[in-house]
Amino acid sequence: LASAIALMPFAAAASDLTIGFSQIGSESGWRAAETTVTKQEVAARGIQLKFADAQQKQENQISALRSFIAQGVDAILIAPVVATGWDEVLEEAQDADIPVILLDRTVDAPDDLYLTAVTSDLVHEGSVAGQWLVDDMAGADCRIVELQGTTGSSPAIDRKTGFENAISGHDNLEIVRSQTGDFTRSQGKVVMESFLKAEGGDNICALYAHNDDMAVGAIQAIKEAGLKPGTDIKIVAIDAVPDAHLAIANSEMNATIELTPNMAGPALDALAAYLADGTVPPKWIQTESRLYTAADDNQAIYEVKKGLGY
Numbered sequence: 001l002a003s004a005i006a007l008m009p010f011a012a013a014a015s016d017l018t019i020g021f022s023q024i025g026s027e028s029g030w031r032a033a034e035t036t037v038t039k040q041e042v043a044a045r046g047i048q049l050k051f052a053d054a055q056q057k058q059e060n061q062i063s064a065l066r067s068f069i070a071q072g073v074d075a076i077l078i079a080p081v082v083a084t085g086w087d088e089v090l091e092e093a094q095d096a097d098i099p100v101i102l103l104d105r106t107v108d109a110p111d112d113l114y115l116t117a118v119t120s121d122l123v124h125e126g127s128v129a130g131q132w133l134v135d136d137m138a139g140a141d142c143r144i145v146e147l148q149g150t151t152g153s154s155p156a157i158d159r160k161t162g163f164e165n166a167i168s169g170h171d172n173l174e175i176v177r178s179q180t181g182d183f184t185r186s187q188g189k190v191v192m193e194s195f196l197k198a199e200g201g202d203n204i205c206a207l208y209a210h211n212d213d214m215a216v217g218a219i220q221a222i223k224e225a226g227l228k229p230g231t232d233i234k235i236v237a238i239d240a241v242p243d244a245h246l247a248i249a250n251s252e253m254n255a256t257i258e259l260t261p262n263m264a265g266p267a268l269d270a271l272a273a274y275l276a277d278g279t280v281p282p283k284w285i286q287t288e289s290r291l292y293t294a295a296d297d298n299q300a301i302y303e304v305k306k307g308l309g310y
């Protein structure tokens with residue numbers, strides 16, 4: 001509930017700042033919530049926002065940044081769809097003295113090219129998911145299938161690493177299939193259908209999905225295969241969107257790790273201090289990751305979160 005309260009924007013003095021926000025798109029409920037909350041946080045500070053939806057394409061984000069630079073915005077927020085290919089446009093922003101803040105994903109570029117990155121510990125999230133399965137299986141054999149996030153994105157890379165780290169040394173746990181579902185419900189369902197066809201539902205013990213939306217799509221596929229999600233196939237994912245809490249409340253999913261959609265609040269606070277008196281923020285502002293399981297009151301949390309822009 002505290003995380004829900006933290007999402008409430010606070011009133012603040014008006015400002016004459018204009019910020020460009022290059023958003024990836026709306027591939028998941030979490031991403032939609034991030035957009036909603038970012039617009040609330042910006043409006044609460046009286047900042048003018050130029051919003052660009054990239055439809056999941058890096059070239060559209062690069063074009064948007066060049067447009068923001070040409071318009072002379074005071075700062076840029078970007079959720080970078082993939083980790084590589086940003087050096088040139090970030091250098092152009094630096095040359096124009098426009099600070100850039102990364103939201104929810106990181107880039108493989110020198111960190112002097114951005115003011116700060118506001119993200120969760122993506123490796124840790126994967127480790128928490130893996131550790132949950134280690135504990136839940138308690139030594140019993142488990143053949144795991146994995147739905148990866150967008151290929152080349154820092155969450156897909158890091159959440160895979162973290163999960164593999166946690167299950168390493170536990171020979172009873174094995175990832176037998178792993179493929180990208182691009183963070184979407186539709187692709188999560190399609191890829192889960194292919195896993196079920198290839199492995200046979202009785203040979204899959206658990207699904208690890210890099211986000212809840214792919215897990216929700218997979219739940220549909222598991223049901224259509226005549227199996228019980230959460231029982232026949234255990235399901236652990238990340239984001240803690242409302243529908244994940246609802247699935248856990250209905251015993252159709254087992255665990256999720258919370259990712260706050262309010263990356264903009266800390267980003268705008270760091271930016272305000274930087275613009276006011278040159279206070280340089282740390283290169284990484286880390287947001288919390290909290291595990292939710294059936295032990296939590298997921299129905300109550302669902303009721304609170306469903307009204308928050310997902």
Ligand code: GYE
Pocket residue numbers: 027028029030031104105155183210211212213238239259
């Ligand atoms: O988990 C997913 C979204 O970048 C960490 O992107 C974020 C991920 C989030 O599509 O729902």
